[in-house]
């Protein structure tokens with residue numbers, strides 16, 4: 001694996017610069033500015049690939065879906081009306097493409113999106129903690145290191161059922177607002193929060209397990 | 216105070232995301248916070264959820280590989296070539 005693909009942690013959240021520049025960007029795209037296009041692709045590529053991967057079974061197919069989406073985007077750019085953000089528009093096209101990619105069967109079976117946030121066995125009969133959470137919050141990075149921590153979170157993300165992974169990717173990794181996530185994935189707000197909570201719960205448990213072992 | 220209407224831990228942990236996302240009703244929020252005030256374990260749990268969210272939000276995007284960049288440049292040129300002349 002090249003060093004480029006190594007997961008890293010940033011010191012601050014990296015939000016794609018969106019929308020403020022959308023009209024200018026669109027004008028540059030329409031005028032044939034190739035660098036503007038590649039810049040736009042680079043800005044959104046990771047989020048698109050991450051989202052596409054929740055619908056299809058291989059990285060290669062996910063990359064195809066992303067390319068396919070960009071083709072649809074450039075062909076439809078005249079129809080973009082700015083009613084939703086450019087990012088929401090891109091990701092909605094992506095989801096439609098990914099759904100119809102025909103490779104979804106393997107992942108489309110809804111897997112256990114319900115279920116408790118914390119394993120039942122950690123509570124006593126009255127519903128109070130019998131095996132309370134171990135303390136790890138302040139020293140996670142000192143103990144594991146930022147790179148190992150990023151790998152751990154990426155691996156735990158990969159284990160999530162598709163819809164949870166999509167919601168976590170959009171909301172907690174890419175920093176989209178809940179309303180955008182609902183629009184892109186056609187979810188109700190409460191459904192979105194259920195998936196968010198399940199996904200986060202799994203990531204929390206993965207962190208607790210890893211940091212507990214280091215004791 | 217009606218103890219039967221207070222949350223136990225197992226219920227409280229299910230509400231953590233709704234709480235953090237500001238989706239609880241005022242009343243539920245008060246009950247949730249009342250539980251936290253008396254329960255160090257659920258307070259710890261909530262702190263861990265916050266930290267989990269923070270760490271997840273710090274994953275950096277993978278860079279676009281040179282091959283992908285080339286593929287996208289090619290895609291863009293193909294699209295430009297498709298355009299009727301009067302639109303360019």
Ligand SMILES: [Zn+2]
Pocket residue numbers: 129223224225227250254256257258
């Ligand atoms: Zn509690």
